[in-house]
Amino acid sequence: MSVPPTQNRVPYYSQWESRDLVPEFITGRLDAADDPLWQKSGAESPQEYAFWAPRMCGVACLRMALDYWRHPVPPSVPLVRELCEAGAYIREGDTVKGLIYQPFAAHVATRWGLAARSFPDLPATRLRKIVGSGQLALVSVHKSVRTPDVDPPHQGGHLVLAVGVTEESVMLHNPSGLPDQSQEFAAVPWARFAHFYAGRGVVLGA
Template sequence: MTHQRAEIIHPVPYHSQWASPELVPAIVTGTLSAAEDPRWPEYGAASATEYAWWARQLCGVACLRMALEHWRGSAPTAMALAADCVEAGAYVRRGDRLDGLIYAPFASYVRTRWGLEAQSRPDLPIAAIPELIGSGRLLMLSVDPGVRELGPDPRRRGGHLVLAVGTTEEAVVLHNPSGFPGGSQEFARVPWHELGRFYAGRGVVLGPPS
């Protein structure tokens, strides 16, 4: 395919959208409640219940934390960033439902608050990914959560955000906030020919401070 090229992988730190990356398989399969995650205080939540409600929805915040650590050396807690995103209109809470991540206000917030390059891309084709990664950017891509296991029948394209941190001739390299340890969590390689089954063709392009 014309978008394949030499390997470029950026050394980006990894964050799960839960406090304990090793517990993700148990949490997402329902064998463990997120409220039982012993590291929940690290999230910045006021209670285990608050943590459990937010953590399942903050894949985008996890991606931002990775980018901030990569370019700025540190990142606030997930709950601090979530509160910022609510104030910026990137998340809208409606009772027990959270709408978002809404790309345009999120990108504006990232530019204004953190000084990073951030561009909402409602149309971000697979063919553009290698060039953007090659120019030093990181890409928040909307994919089906099933990308972590490359299952045969994704429910839809999109709905979950992952961070593209590299490309090779054969694959895009992802940090997946809901990935499983030892395989699909960090520097996970998703073959180009598989990506289109999961990817919605949209996302947010992040770049270093100007």
């Protein structure tokens, strides 16, 4: 059964404060500690911000969803600290495990009253129906989905927010997408999406 086109008008947030500088951050031409807007993140120092910014794709997706459903949107670093306390991230020295879906979903449901469910197995066909019904989904893809014509080395490892679907494509808000190319409402054909998608995620609803 086909799904009617759906595009939820979700505001966009990058995982870096300066969204126009994402190409410099992801290539290493500019250190995140030199982000001129780092203080907007709520970090206590440029170094704290630089540690978390490359790891906050899930936080950025959550901020988009909170804004969409008209909840106050916390700054990114205080929000990641909160998620650490909830067990959604586990930091050991300079390594971080996460985003861990189940404690993340439980915290989102308790804290904001949103319907949130972890899906360790979320086929693209089901994702299509879920987003087509007006829900949002944090989905695990390879980070190179920002340039979907290039084949990735593997699937998963980076979270994007699925905000719309058509018969041909899934529309993504990508926290590490390229300005004016793949940040907002980036349409990725379903056949190409399969190369990047790990088949798991978290579904959010009002």
